[in-house]
Amino acid sequence: MTRTTIDQPEMRIDPFTYAHWYALGRKEDFPEGCALNTRLLSHSIGIRRDTDIMSITGPQGRALPIQHRYGHVWTSLSDSPRPLFDIPEFAEPGRRLVTVGGVRVRCSGLRAVENFLDMAHFPFVHTDILGVTEHAEVKKYDVKMDVEKDEIWATQCQFFQPVAAAASVAGDMVHYQYRVPHPHSVILYKSCPVDPDAWDLIGLFIQPLEEEECLVHSFLLVFDDNNTDTALLHFQQNIFLQDRVILENQVPARLPLDPRQETPTRADASSIAYRRWLKRNGVTWSTTRGAEIA
Amino acid sequence: MISSNAPCLVLVAQKWSDMKLYDYVLSGNCYKVRLLLHFLDIKCTLEPVDFYPGRAHKSPSFRRINPLEQLPVLELDDGKTRICDSQAILIYLAHKFDPSRHWFPVNEPEKLGCVVQWLTFANCITAASSRARLHDMLGYTCDITAARAHAHRAFRHLEDHLCHQEFNGINWLAGAQPTLADVACFPYTCLAGDGGIDIFIYPAIQRWLRRFATLPRFHPMPGINIR
Numbered sequence: 001m002t003r004t005t006i007d008q009p010e011m012r013i014d015p016f017t018y019a020h021w022y023a024l025g026r027k028e029d030f031p032e033g034c035a036l037n038t039r040l041l042s043h044s045i046g047i048r049r050d051t052d053i054m055s056i057t058g059p060q061g062r063a064l065p066i067q068h069r070y071g072h073v074w075t076s077l078s079d080s081p082r083p084l085f086d087i088p089e090f091a092e093p094g095r096r097l098v099t100v101g102g103v104r105v106r107c108s109g110l111r112a113v114e115n116f117l118d119m120a121h122f123p124f125v126h127t128d129i130l131g132v133t134e135h136a137e138v139k140k141y142d143v144k145m146d147v148e149k150d151e152i153w154a155t156q157c158q159f160f161q162p163v164a165a166a167a168s169v170a171g172d173m174v175h176y177q178y179r180v181p182h183p184h185s186v187i188l189y190k191s192c193p194v195d196p197d198a199w200d201l202i203g204l205f206i207q208p209l210e211e212e213e214c215l216v217h218s219f220l221l222v223f224d225d226n227n228t229d230t231a232l233l234h235f236q237q238n239i240f241l242q243d244r245v246i247l248e249n250q251v252p253a254r255l256p257l258d259p260r261q262e263t264p265t266r267a268d269a270s271s272i273a274y275r276r277w278l279k280r281n282g283v284t285w286s287t288t289r290g291a292e293i294a
Numbered sequence: 295m296i297s298s299n300a301p302c303l304v305l306v307a308q309k310w311s312d313m314k315l316y317d318y319v320l321s322g323n324c325y326k327v328r329l330l331l332h333f334l335d336i337k338c339t340l341e342p343v344d345f346y347p348g349r350a351h352k353s354p355s356f357r358r359i360n361p362l363e364q365l366p367v368l369e370l371d372d373g374k375t376r377i378c379d380s381q382a383i384l385i386y387l388a389h390k391f392d393p394s395r396h397w398f399p400v401n402e403p404e405k406l407g408c409v410v411q412w413l414t415f416a417n418c419i420t421a422a423s424s425r426a427r428l429h430d431m432l433g434y435t436c437d438i439t440a441a442r443a444h445a446h447r448a449f450r451h452l453e454d455h456l457c458h459q460e461f462n463g464i465n466w467l468a469g470a471q472p473t474l475a476d477v478a479c480f481p482y483t484c485l486a487g488d489g490g491i492d493i494f495i496y497p498a499i500q501r502w503l504r505r506f507a508t509l510p511r512f513h514p515m516p517g518i519n520i521r
Contacts (some may be wrong), residue, residue: 029347101347104431106490215433230342230350234319237346241320241516244431245487249519 013041013077014290016281020182021065021084023072023205023217026099030054030073039209041077041285071099071219072205085151085181089201089221098232100218102207103240107247108286109184109206109214110255110278115247116186116204117178117270119159125242128162132171135160143273151181152277154270165200166227166235167193180274183283184208195223202236211286212253216240256288309391312371313338316359318345320431322424322481323380324366325515330384330477332511334391338368346432381413384474398474408468412475416482418448423482426489427517438490445491449499452483456498465505472509480506481515488517 022040030036030049037046045064046057056064056075064075070090089095105112115121119138122131141157157176164174177189177199187203201221208214218240220232227235256262257279259272284290315331317324317340331338343365344350351363360367360378368383369376377383388398399405422444428434429441455467467475484503486493493499500521506512507520 026347099347102433104433106430228342230344230348233344233348234342238319238516241431245517245519248487 014282014284016283017041017183017285019076019078019080019082020184021067021074021076021081022184022207023074024056024207025073025102025217026071027054027068027073029102038207040075041208042210043077045075047073070205071097072217085149085185087187087201089199094223095221096224096229096232098220098222098229098236100220100233100236100240102215102217103237103244104209104213104215105244105247106213106253107250108212108254109208109216110286111250111253112204112206112214112216112247113180113184113186114255114271114274115243116188117154117180117274118268119157119176120268121246122159122161125246126239129239130161130164131159132162141269143269145273145277149181151179152270152273154178154273164190165193165222165224166232167222167224169193178270180277183278183281184214192223194225198223200224208286211290252288254286254288254290257283258288261288309335310337312373314341314369315339316341316343316365316367316369318343318365320516321345321365322485322515323420325481326380326477327366327368327383327387329480329513330387330397330474332513333397333477333509334387335511336387336391381416381478384413384477388474396471396473397477399469405469405473409473409475412467413478415448415451416478419445419452419479419482422448423486423489423491426491427482427485430489442489442491445486445489449483449486449491449493449496452479453496453498456502460498460501465502472506476506484520485517487519494521
């Protein structure tokens with residue numbers, strides 16, 4: 001992804017957005033000897049890999065921090081970023097990690113997080129896979145803040161799904177939990193079709209390129225001995241590309257934070273919590289508030 | 295080889311065959327083959343290939359299946375013969391499984407010529423629209439301005455032809471009934487929006503896409519946006 005856009009170092013990114021780590025892709029997306037350019041929060045950054053050593057440079061050639069976690073390479077524009085959130089399930093034995101690769105979407109990354117939280121669209125966007133129109137109701141669920149970790153949890157979510165996962169053999173009532181530990185990352189914990197006591201994880205690590213354009217890196221971390229990695233990959237890409245066409249047609253492309261701009265329903269409880277959390281943390285970048293300030 | 299549950303989401307049909315389709319779920323060229331299998335009501339094993347991000351179609355093991363490193367590939371029920379081009383696969387399937395000769399009218403030379411002309415034209419649509427889509431969606435490098443301009447040139451030609459057909463009371467690219475011409479041109483026309491190409495400015499194309507999407511046993515793929 002080579003861009004010729006001129007950097008605007010003076011661009012005001014709110015401190016909360018600025019202070020986070022962001023995924024740039026999987027290590028295998030940066031083969032030995034590569035020198036690539038990409039974008040992060042409207043800044044050009046360079047990624048080099050010589051043998052096994054990777055380096056990332058930001059605005060004015062400044063070296064940026066780097067870490068390898070959850071199958072992805074992460075960096076931050078900040079010299080003192082907030083710690084990257086923990087996902088303890090990555091250390092659990094028996095799980096399979098499938099990294100899905102980055103998919104570019106012309107919308108705010110915050111919109112992509114919010115869409116991921118929304119169960120009401122399943123029967124209409126993921127028809128006959130994650131929902132059927134005869135079972136379109138979103139049952140009441142709980143939303144709470146984990147104050148200590150400063151993250152949002154939506155729990156007790158359930159939804160009837162005809163093919164909830166690649167390993168499903170029949171329709172079932174599926175239980176969900178959603179976790180938002182980062183303004184541009186979201187993780188779904190989904191009841192596992194092959195082990196009723198376990199949760200499968202599906203997550204998005206979003207790289208915000210511009211305020212109205214993002215690169216969505218996603219993963220599955222599941223218990224599934226029946227499907228090949230490629231079958232799981234096709235399942236997830238099929239689902240996400242169904243979302244992409246919806247996301248690219250949302251108006252406005254940035255996330256509105258003013259409660260008067262879009263009318264929520266009870267099913268949107270997690271979305272309301274997400275928007276309030278962003279607002280409370282002073283997020284303006286990639287929101288309609290940012291557009292007003294600019 | 296594993297026949298997974300996931301691909302069955304896009305392929306539920308009645309007649310079983312021992313053929314195998316090497317498939318990528320987001321490929322418009324694979325989709326046109328899956329579409330015809332649906333229309334003909336033929337069930338076929340799907341072998342998912344990690345085209346992105348794994349680039350498995352460039353791997354030595356896949357090069358033994360198709361040295362051109364392209365999808366789709368149809369492996370016939372003898373387990374040996376492979377057909378490697380989407381348009382060629384369409385012709386094979388129609389010839390083999392459609393005794394009415396409705397999809398590929400080999401007994402009507404003039405109509406057949408028209409169908410083959412549009413099968414070739416489908417490659418022009420693919421070359422431009424698919425390139426723009428891979429750029430916008432998966433980050434492939436290309437001259438995106440040129441790709442979109444070439445796509446619009448192809449779509450203007452398609453629009454003119456469909457207008458002319460409608461004027462003569464004909465609903466489809468090569469006659470009164472849908473043929474392989476329509477199957478071949480549909481995917482990358484309908485998926486053009488994925489590559490930032492506005493297809494809604496072509497009213498005759500829009501009407502044709504809507505007619506196509508109401509055919510019996512039509513099955514969509516992600517990215518298709520019909521208003």
